[in-house]
Amino acid sequence: MTATVFPSVPTTPSAPREYRLLIDGRWVEGSSGVLERSSPAHGVVVSRYSTAGSVDVRAAVAAARRAFDHGPWPRLTGGERARLLAAVADRIEARADELAYVETLESGKPIAQARAEMGWAADLWRYASALARTLHGDSYNTIGEAVLGVVVREPVGVVSIITPWNFPFLIVGQKLPFALAAGCTAVVKPSEMTSGTTLILGEILMDAGLPPGVVNIVVGRGPEVGAPMVSDPEVDMLSFTGSTRVGQAAMAAAAATMKKVSFELGGKNPQLVFADADLDAAADAVVFGMQFNAGECCNSGSRLLVHRAIADDFVAEVVARSQRVPMGDPLDPTTKIGAIITPEHLGRIEGYVAGALQGGADVRLGGGRVANTPGLFMEPTVLTGVQPGMAVAREEIFGPVLSVLTFDDADAAIRLANDTPFGLSAAVWSRDIDTCLAAGQRLRAGTVWFNTFMDGCPELPFGGVKQSGLGRELGRAAVEEFTETKTLHMRRGPRTAWWADRRAV
Numbered sequence: 001m002t003a004t005v006f007p008s009v010p011t012t013p014s015a016p017r018e019y020r021l022l023i024d025g026r027w028v029e030g031s032s033g034v035l036e037r038s039s040p041a042h043g044v045v046v047s048r049y050s051t052a053g054s055v056d057v058r059a060a061v062a063a064a065r066r067a068f069d070h071g072p073w074p075r076l077t078g079g080e081r082a083r084l085l086a087a088v089a090d091r092i093e094a095r096a097d098e099l100a101y102v103e104t105l106e107s108g109k110p111i112a113q114a115r116a117e118m119g120w121a122a123d124l125w126r127y128a129s130a131l132a133r134t135l136h137g138d139s140y141n142t143i144g145e146a147v148l149g150v151v152v153r154e155p156v157g158v159v160s161i162i163t164p165w166n167f168p169f170l171i172v173g174q175k176l177p178f179a180l181a182a183g184c185t186a187v188v189k190p191s192e193m194t195s196g197t198t199l200i201l202g203e204i205l206m207d208a209g210l211p212p213g214v215v216n217i218v219v220g221r222g223p224e225v226g227a228p229m230v231s232d233p234e235v236d237m238l239s240f241t242g243s244t245r246v247g248q249a250a251m252a253a254a255a256a257t258m259k260k261v262s263f264e265l266g267g268k269n270p271q272l273v274f275a276d277a278d279l280d281a282a283a284d285a286v287v288f289g290m291q292f293n294a295g296e297c298c299n300s301g302s303r304l305l306v307h308r309a310i311a312d313d314f315v316a317e318v319v320a321r322s323q324r325v326p327m328g329d330p331l332d333p334t335t336k337i338g339a340i341i342t343p344e345h346l347g348r349i350e351g352y353v354a355g356a357l358q359g360g361a362d363v364r365l366g367g368g369r370v371a372n373t374p375g376l377f378m379e380p381t382v383l384t385g386v387q388p389g390m391a392v393a394r395e396e397i398f399g400p401v402l403s404v405l406t407f408d409d410a411d412a413a414i415r416l417a418n419d420t421p422f423g424l425s426a427a428v429w430s431r432d433i434d435t436c437l438a439a440g441q442r443l444r445a446g447t448v449w450f451n452t453f454m455d456g457c458p459e460l461p462f463g464g465v466k467q468s469g470l471g472r473e474l475g476r477a478a479v480e481e482f483t484e485t486k487t488l489h490m491r492r493g494p495r496t497a498w499w500a501d502r503r504a505v
Contacts, residue, residue, distance in 0.1 A: 011331050012042050012105065019195065020050045021219060022202040024063035025212025031055050032220060035192055040108040041330050041339035041375035047106055047196050052218040057187070057228040060216035064158045064185040065234045067213030074155050074183035078133045085129035085177050087208040092122040095204065101331075102196040103169055108339030108376070109293055110330045121173035124474075127458035128177030131479045135182060148490045153483040155183035156260055157236030160229040162250075163198070164242045165191035165341055166296045166398075172198055174264075174462070174473045175239045176215065182482040187216045187235070189226055193341060195219045222246065233257045237482065240264075241298075243396075244421075244467045262471035262481055264463055266396040267424030270303040270417040271453060272439060274410075275310050277429035278451065283317045285427065285453040286402070291325055291337050291380050292454065295400035296345075298468075299425050299454050302397055305416050308406040315384060315404055319365045322380045327370070340376040340399065349378055349399035356392040356403070361385045366400075394420045410435065414442045423465035427453045446472070 016036065020027040032053040039046045052060075068074055073081070092099070100114035107114075140149035159179045163171045168190050179186055190198035202217045218225055230238055230253045237260040240250050244265040254261050271289060273282045289301020306314050330338035340346040346369055353367055366379030378399050386393050386403040393403050407413040417426055417439075427449040428439045436450040446464040449455060456462065461475035471481055 012039065012044055013046060016045045016048045017102070017196065018048050018050075019199045019219070021052055021056060021060075022199070022206075022215070022217040023056065023060045024066075024216065025206065028056075030219065032224060035219070037106055037193060037195075039105045039339075039375075040341055041377075042105075043374045047102075049192065049195050049199075049219045051192075052220045052225050054224065054228050056218055057225055057232070060187045060218050061158065061160075061229070061232045061234050063213035063216050064187050067211060068155070068157055068185040071185070071211055071213060073180075073185060073211050073214045076183070078135060078181075081181055081183065082129040082132040084208055084210060085125050085132060085181060088177070088204055089122045089125035089129065091204045091208060092118060092125060092201075095200065096122070099169060099197050099200060102200065103194065104330045104338070106194040106196050107165060107168065108330055108341060110332075110335045110338045112333050112335070113293065113338075117167065117170045121170050124170075124173040124458050125177045127474075128181045128479070131178065131476065132181035134476075135479050135483070137485070144491075146492045150488040150490070152486050152488065153182075153480060154486055156482050156484050157184060158234060159184045159186045159237045159239055159482060160232075160235045161186050161188045162226050162229065162238070162240045162242065163188070163190050165194040166293060166298075168194040169197040169201070171241050172201065174478075175241075176201075178473070178478040179239070179482045180214070182479045184237075184482050185214045187218060187229055189218055189220070189229055192219060192221050226250075227253065230254050230259075231256065235259060237261070239481075247469070260484075262473070263469040264298065264471075264473060265424075265467060265469040266422055267298045267300070267464065267468050268303060268394060268396055268420040268422040269299055269301050269425045269427075269445070270305050271301045271427040272407075272413045272417060272429065273304065273306045273310070273314060274413075274428075274430040274432075274435055275307040276431045276435075278431065279310065279314060279317070281451065282429040283314065283321055285429070286318050287321045287325065289427075289453050290382075290402040291322065291400050294337055294340055294378065295349075296341060296398050298396075300398070301427065301453055302402060303393065303417075304402055304404045305407055305413050306404065307413075308408055311404070311406045315364060315382065318402070319382055322365055322382065325380065327377060327380075329375075337377075337380065337400065340378050343376060345398065346376045346378055349397055349401060352392050352395070352397045352399075353381055353383070353401060356383050356386060356390055359387065359390050361387075361390065361392070361403075364404075388416060388419055396422065410439060414439060418442075418444050421467040424468035425449070425454075425464075
């Protein structure tokens, strides 16, 4: 059984949009030629990026270094930085339709979803604006009559920010405004597959009055552009979102210069559905968790752990609802499931499904790519008979594939949930708050939702444990992530010499 593919909406651009690099406040041509990006939903070239090489990365880092060491940005008041960040939020909202259109073309995600993401991103910039005014240290006047201790937070310095292709504008919004609020400067590398909206953000930043060199944007592949951004000794911190495999390599490279690091990596996120849950709400959340962004989401609810007593009926309801979710041209505002990012990634998803079938799993829905379309579409897929040791139960698939496992009691559910290398998020569905709280305390995940899934807001921290990452984004501590603490230890009056007994003088 497959979901319906809606007819194409003929609103692709007549020619690809051209982009250049932003270095030291100027738009410049890169030294490594041009990359073309084709729309995964339409099969036509929609963007052409001038591409950076190592010399361009070096220039971008040098510009960020000068802007931090000698420029005005780190020395502005929190209020001054806050006003500029708020102005960026206003400009994001003013260009939201344009940004959503570009992101939809490049990523294949539904345009209605992309428009919502632009609103979320603007909210992140406004929240960072508020935090710019409230960043503070601490003081201690209880450590001696003549002693005062002051702890201050200073910007860490130059930050390399590397973002993925699945939420290019939203994820740069989880990093860059908070780095700027702290007073840092930055070099940003978006994915070479979805760089357009980040480059438009560069236009917005310049229009808002950001000083030259404070934010530099370079485009290219990881080995040529990302690697030197990680290894450059003039970079003080790395903030990276992407796969665990690439994160591990980046962490090893950053260790050579002892950079501060913050990583948001992969996830294999379970939804635990107990027999007493609101099954209507839970079924809706399971379908959403599997199909949102075509499953190309670190928070994707790719594992359903359901109590054996209700498993058959609950899975049948999930399958029935999944068949009604509209898939098709992402430029159609009614579409909820768009295209897969590349042919290679679509093949990888299919490989996981094939491996599960060889291991004895059953396909209850979907199972393969959608045929007879110009784009790259994967059928929403539900697999039953999945065993805990299978790759589909343990590894991140990054596609619309749901692995169903059953449990008999809470202890078994927790063991299954924790039995992966990841620990990004989880959800617990039960009308009994004791069940929810007990599970929440035992689940090894950075976020645990009770009777909801994939909710979020700027005020709540986000990040993972185990191989899902290091550090936290969002929340009050988001700006602090981009700072170093410094102790100022003050003493008044004479200091006693340690080498002499002053009483004998």
